[in-house]
Amino acid sequence: MRILFALPGLHRVRRGAEIVFESIAQEIALDGEHKVTLIGSGEEIPGRAYRFKRIPSVLRNHFERWPKMPFFRSEFMYEDLTFAAGLTASGWRAETDVTVTCNYPYTNWALRSHFPWRNRPAHVFVTQNGDWPAYERRREYRFFSCDGLLCTNPVYWQRNRDRWFSTLIPNGIDQTRFFPGPADRALLGLPEHRPVVLMVSALEEGKRVLQGIRAVAEVPDAFFVIAGDGPLRGQVDRLAADLLPGRFLRTTFSHELMPVLYRSSNIFLHMAIQEPFGNVYIEALASGTPIVAHDDENTRWILEDHAYLVDTNLQQLLVEALTKAMHSPAGNTARGVAFAASKYSWSIVARKYSEFFADVLRSVRPTV
Numbered sequence: 001m002r003i004l005f006a007l008p009g010l011h012r013v014r015r016g017a018e019i020v021f022e023s024i025a026q027e028i029a030l031d032g033e034h035k036v037t038l039i040g041s042g043e044e045i046p047g048r049a050y051r052f053k054r055i056p057s058v059l060r061n062h063f064e065r066w067p068k069m070p071f072f073r074s075e076f077m078y079e080d081l082t083f084a085a086g087l088t089a090s091g092w093r094a095e096t097d098v099t100v101t102c103n104y105p106y107t108n109w110a111l112r113s114h115f116p117w118r119n120r121p122a123h124v125f126v127t128q129n130g131d132w133p134a135y136e137r138r139r140e141y142r143f144f145s146c147d148g149l150l151c152t153n154p155v156y157w158q159r160n161r162d163r164w165f166s167t168l169i170p171n172g173i174d175q176t177r178f179f180p181g182p183a184d185r186a187l188l189g190l191p192e193h194r195p196v197v198l199m200v201s202a203l204e205e206g207k208r209v210l211q212g213i214r215a216v217a218e219v220p221d222a223f224f225v226i227a228g229d230g231p232l233r234g235q236v237d238r239l240a241a242d243l244l245p246g247r248f249l250r251t252t253f254s255h256e257l258m259p260v261l262y263r264s265s266n267i268f269l270h271m272a273i274q275e276p277f278g279n280v281y282i283e284a285l286a287s288g289t290p291i292v293a294h295d296d297e298n299t300r301w302i303l304e305d306h307a308y309l310v311d312t313n314l315q316q317l318l319v320e321a322l323t324k325a326m327h328s329p330a331g332n333t334a335r336g337v338a339f340a341a342s343k344y345s346w347s348i349v350a351r352k353y354s355e356f357f358a359d360v361l362r363s364v365r366p367t368v
Contacts, residue, residue, distance in 0.1 A: 008057040008083035010040025016279040017128040027350030057083035084110040102128035124148040131156040148360035152277040172349035180288035183264035198265035203230030208271035217243035262287035286340040290328040306336035
């Protein structure tokens, strides 16, 4: 097969979806059976087994203050359009059997656009950013389509399997990077003798960062580190200055420093509800960092009994979970590390991806 992954942030940012696509593409390309191409707006990275093609796009943060309207209700949609315009004009189609993205609407539309004199490649949509394009029938979502829907959690799969040719596949973890090991708080600028609560998150409404600040403020002496940026940065900084004076740091860390950041933290906190998957869960799990997260179907499926799962809408329960996690027995984290290694290896996940791509292609072209 000739497989193409397309996403504006590929080779430019290290967010969850970009890490997934680059990792999957690398594993499939290394296998040698299929030809893999990535299209993104970053630069080529030496040593990758797949081919990379650059199409420029405008970063989403440039559009944070732009007017919101139908078909442009967020900065993400503006960014997506700048990328899809270049994608439509590029010459990728003749060399592709299966296309893959998690962006809707414009990248999805560009990959599914039909030219009468050419076969349209089979298209797989991955629910890294949510499954609402697949089931919502209003607004631009009524124009959504795909040949295969790859669901990243069981809630999405149950909701969409009757409408779309679907499968359920989790994300994976790079076990050569995320594993238990020594902390280095001095390198990261973190206090040596305080319990550190870590949140790795975009600063946007759905991540519920403000609620996390209010809870950590009730944990005596806890130092709260938020690794991330986004539209709510001003509100986050003001609330933390009020509730966590001298006990708060918001910054971004390089991709290379993320493993030691997890290892240097006493607790990993994630407040999102019904997160599509959350790579951060398994990064923390594989690093041996105790996890506190919202108790829903997705986190139970991802983490099973290897986390402190509570209704994070109830602040007192959340504070109690943080306190318990701070004193988590070493055996609990060791079991979590072993569980992550057995379930979330990229090689296992990539094999499931390529098998699904082949199934989708056969469903579109039965003679393949």
